[in-house]
Amino acid sequence: MSEIAELIQSEIEKLSTNSVKANVGKVTMIADGVTKVDGLSKVMFNEMVEFPGGVMGIALNLEEDEVGCVILGDYSRIKEGDEVRATGKLLSVPVGKELLGRVLDAVGNPIDGKGAVDAKERYPIEKIAPGIIPRQSVDQPLQTGILAVDSMIPVGRGQRELIIGDRSTGKTTIAIDTIINQANINKQGEATGDPDFRPVYSIYVAVGQKNANVARTIKALEDADALKYTIIVSAPAADNPANQYLAPFAGASMGEYFMHNGMDALIVYDDLSKQAVAYRQISLVLKRPSGREAYPGDVFYLHSRLLERSARLNKDNGNGSLTALPIIETQMGDVSGYIPTNVISITDGQIFLETDLFNQGIRPAISVGLSVSRVGSSAQIKAIKKVAGRVKLQLAQYRELAAFSQFESDLDANTKATLDRGARIVEVFKQPAYSPIPVEIQVGIMWAVQNDFFDSIAPEKVSGAVSSLKEYLAASGKSVVSTILKEKSISDTTEADLRKAVEDWKRGFAG
Amino acid sequence: MAAKKQTRELAQKLVAISLDDGQVSAQRVGEVLKALGKNPPRNLKALLGLYKKFILREIAKYTARVEHAGPLTDAALSTIQSFLESELGRKILLEAKPNEDLLAGIRITVGDDVYEDSAEFRLRPLVASHA
Numbered sequence: 001m002s003e004i005a006e007l008i009q010s011e012i013e014k015l016s017t018n019s020v021k022a023n024v025g026k027v028t029m030i031a032d033g034v035t036k037v038d039g040l041s042k043v044m045f046n047e048m049v050e051f052p053g054g055v056m057g058i059a060l061n062l063e064e065d066e067v068g069c070v071i072l073g074d075y076s077r078i079k080e081g082d083e084v085r086a087t088g089k090l091l092s093v094p095v096g097k098e099l100l101g102r103v104l105d106a107v108g109n110p111i112d113g114k115g116a117v118d119a120k121e122r123y124p125i126e127k128i129a130p131g132i133i134p135r136q137s138v139d140q141p142l143q144t145g146i147l148a149v150d151s152m153i154p155v156g157r158g159q160r161e162l163i164i165g166d167r168s169t170g171k172t173t174i175a176i177d178t179i180i181n182q183a184n185i186n187k188q189g190e191a192t193g194d195p196d197f198r199p200v201y202s203i204y205v206a207v208g209q210k211n212a213n214v215a216r217t218i219k220a221l222e223d224a225d226a227l228k229y230t231i232i233v234s235a236p237a238a239d240n241p242a243n244q245y246l247a248p249f250a251g252a253s254m255g256e257y258f259m260h261n262g263m264d265a266l267i268v269y270d271d272l273s274k275q276a277v278a279y280r281q282i283s284l285v286l287k288r289p290s291g292r293e294a295y296p297g298d299v300f301y302l303h304s305r306l307l308e309r310s311a312r313l314n315k316d317n318g319n320g321s322l323t324a325l326p327i328i329e330t331q332m333g334d335v336s337g338y339i340p341t342n343v344i345s346i347t348d349g350q351i352f353l354e355t356d357l358f359n360q361g362i363r364p365a366i367s368v369g370l371s372v373s374r375v376g377s378s379a380q381i382k383a384i385k386k387v388a389g390r391v392k393l394q395l396a397q398y399r400e401l402a403a404f405s406q407f408e409s410d411l412d413a414n415t416k417a418t419l420d421r422g423a424r425i426v427e428v429f430k431q432p433a434y435s436p437i438p439v440e441i442q443v444g445i446m447w448a449v450q451n452d453f454f455d456s457i458a459p460e461k462v463s464g465a466v467s468s469l470k471e472y473l474a475a476s477g478k479s480v481v482s483t484i485l486k487e488k489s490i491s492d493t494t495e496a497d498l499r500k501a502v503e504d505w506k507r508g509f510a511g
Numbered sequence: 512m513a514a515k516k517q518t519r520e521l522a523q524k525l526v527a528i529s530l531d532d533g534q535v536s537a538q539r540v541g542e543v544l545k546a547l548g549k550n551p552p553r554n555l556k557a558l559l560g561l562y563k564k565f566i567l568r569e570i571a572k573y574t575a576r577v578e579h580a581g582p583l584t585d586a587a588l589s590t591i592q593s594f595l596e597s598e599l600g601r602k603i604l605l606e607a608k609p610n611e612d613l614l615a616g617i618r619i620t621v622g623d624d625v626y627e628d629s630a631e632f633r634l635r636p637l638v639a640s641h642a
Contacts (some may be wrong), residue, residue: 019628024620039623055638064519065568085625 023086025067027051030078033071033240034285040067043086046126050085051078056107058091058242061286068286069109070109070242090126093250094119094462095257100201103218103232106243106250111234123253125246129308136314140347141379142200142266142323144176145181145436148364148429151388151446152395153351153371156379157200157264158312158321162343164328164335165353171327172213173433174351175268176220178325179204181436182266183226188438200323201258202230203267205251208244208274211236220434237274244278252309255322259311262318267310270305271327293338300342307346335370349373363430368395382489384439387446391425398422424454427462437470440481443490444473448502457509469505478503518554522561526569533601535569568583571622575603578618580629597620 025039035057043049043059049069051057055078061068071078072091093108096119103112110117127140140158155161155178163171182200189197194452204221206214214234231254235247248269258265267277276299283296291297303326308469310324328343333355335344344350349372377385396420405411405419428449431437437445445466448454457465480497484490490498525547529539543562551556575595577588588605597604599621610618616629 019617019626020632022625022627024623024625041623054636 006403010408025049025084025086027078027080027082027084027263028066030071030075030080032281032285033075034282035069035071035075035078035240037067037084038065038068040084040086043067044090046090048087048089048091051075052082053077056091057084058246059086060282061288062226063309070245070282071240072242072246075240084252090124091246092122092124093253095121095123095254097201099231099254100507101228101230104250106233106235106239106247108250115349121257123257125249125253126305127256127309129305130311130317134311134313134317136312136319138312138375138379140264140295140312141177141376141381141439142264143185143439144174144178145183145184145438146177147431147437147442147445148353148366149174150380150439150442151384151502152368152392153349153366153373154376154384155323155325155373156312156376157323158310159349159373159375159379160307160310160324160326160347160415161376162326162328162347162350163353164340164344164350165365166330166355167335169353169355169358170433171329171353172217172270174353174364175204175270175327177222177324177434177436178202178229178266179268180224180226181438183221183224183229184436184438186229187225188487198264199229200264200266202226203233203251203255203265204230205235205248205267205269207235207247207269207271208237208239208278209234209270211238224434236284237474241278241281245275245282248272248306252306252322256309259313259320259322260318262320263411264321264323266323266325269306269324269326271329272306272343273329273339276302283461295338299339300346303339303343304346307343314446330470356477361430362426363433368399381439383443383484384446385488386490387443387450390450391446394418395425398425400416420455420459423459424457424462425449427459428454428466430463432467438474438481438485440485441470441473443467443484444477444481444498444502447490447495447498451499451502453502453506465509469502472505472508473501476504515555515557518558518559521552522558522565525558525562526565529566530569534573535566540566568622571620573601573603574621576620577604577607578613578620579606579607580609580611580613580615580617583607583617591619595619 019476023042025037027035028038029036045059045062046307047059049057049059051071055073055075057069057071059067059069094117098117098119101111102114102117105111138158140157142155142157143150144155165171165173179202182202186199189199204217218232221230233251235243251267255265255267267268276295279299279302279305280295284290284294284359288296305322310322312321313319320365326343328340328346330337330340352367352370353365354367357367401415402422428445448469454462454465480494480501483494525543529535531539535551547555577591587608592603592605603621612631614630618629619626
């Protein structure tokens, strides 16, 4: 009997005691979710640290004899003298298709009440952007479903296109329309069973927004059946600044998962001005030297390293892409502010929205003169290029002439024609929120505009005519629009069929 | 800002001359304090505060505080000392102190490194999850 007991005892003694070694420090100061810690001599930059009660933080400032950390949770119970432990891990978030349809916080915890996220992989939130070798130039379109954008300021897969404008000018609406359009294309593509079809998954990152606005966005996506292709990362205004600073990086990691696994993704950062403000707050409390407008010196790097993570990878690297639509809010239309100019210089173009146009009922309120897409035109399909190639110029000429014509009563025929065409194009580009137009229908509409079918329609009736043509093409002109979608160009035969379809519509259009 | 930096650098230099064979020498600390008393710099109070902070940090680097619940034999302490000296590559002094809060096991603190295998440490996640 004693032999048996000794045998068991010897087995117990053989068991490892698993002592744990940790690098620790003590909280010396805490303010606004930021702490100074004495100790933590071996902590790494961006390493996660653990406060009492399981509250996590990140080491952001490694100084000579103290460490500045931001706290990622409830810091109300952390006090001076508390022990802080280094974890040896970088902050990471769950990634993968399991996240689609879910609403997560800045560190990847679900906040939608749908239970735990069953993700199999995690990515660190800070990753070095792809270098030159794995990249490929943008050559595939990413249709937003917004006629004005797809025809004049096209976006390609892997592009970074800034959406910029004052408050309440429809910035978020453009982004949501784009997400809804991706979902519509995905559903259409999956229904065809085409093995070469590449769906675009979307990530919407809400930073510093009202919870009511985030809820409205979620509802809009749910109503459009687009949520199942979308991940929402939310760090609302009530969240601590650390989460608002980290949310875009967390979203970028989730998007990178798709890109690195040969898929296409779209990420919307709504908005980076609020992220910069949160970062400024953290930096000031950490006593980092401040620069212009009290932003820290590395606020450019904050946005450049984030946006550089969006890329189009070449075939050797999986052919995936991550397209970014960062949003920046301007004050009184001033694009020369610090953060707007920074992000304008980082991105591959911008869609500028004007308050005046918005108030005149021109929605989306895109300013043609200030909006540009630097790389998207090479991603445009041939059909759109053919019908919309001259639109931007026509509209710019119209805006210029319209200003002068206010003082002039006698106009020559050419000027009058330009003004008439321009007024109709403006009307054609008006589009209600959350109703993206499929690209093949866009081609039909733009073709009709360029071939004078709208010239006889009074400008105030153009919007109605566009809706009517849209419905006609979707119902009766199905064969010709499917040919356009399939061939992505307009052959002579297709053009003849399109002309016939538009003529048929025009005959039936009461006006 | 510059004055603070100078004070810090001076405090660090004073710490460096207070060490003897990698450990703080009471005699040298005494000499430093005596010299400072003779020719006090303008910011003496701040300097002494930093000097104390850095000296305590130096002492913590080679002093292992061994907290334990239950008895700890001299043989066990000797094993701990040789383990720490081989692990950290420097001479280590031990300070044993019973701590019943650990419930069972041991916690060793050297500088800002903690080696821990105690019942309290293992139960901590459970406590946090029910907090």
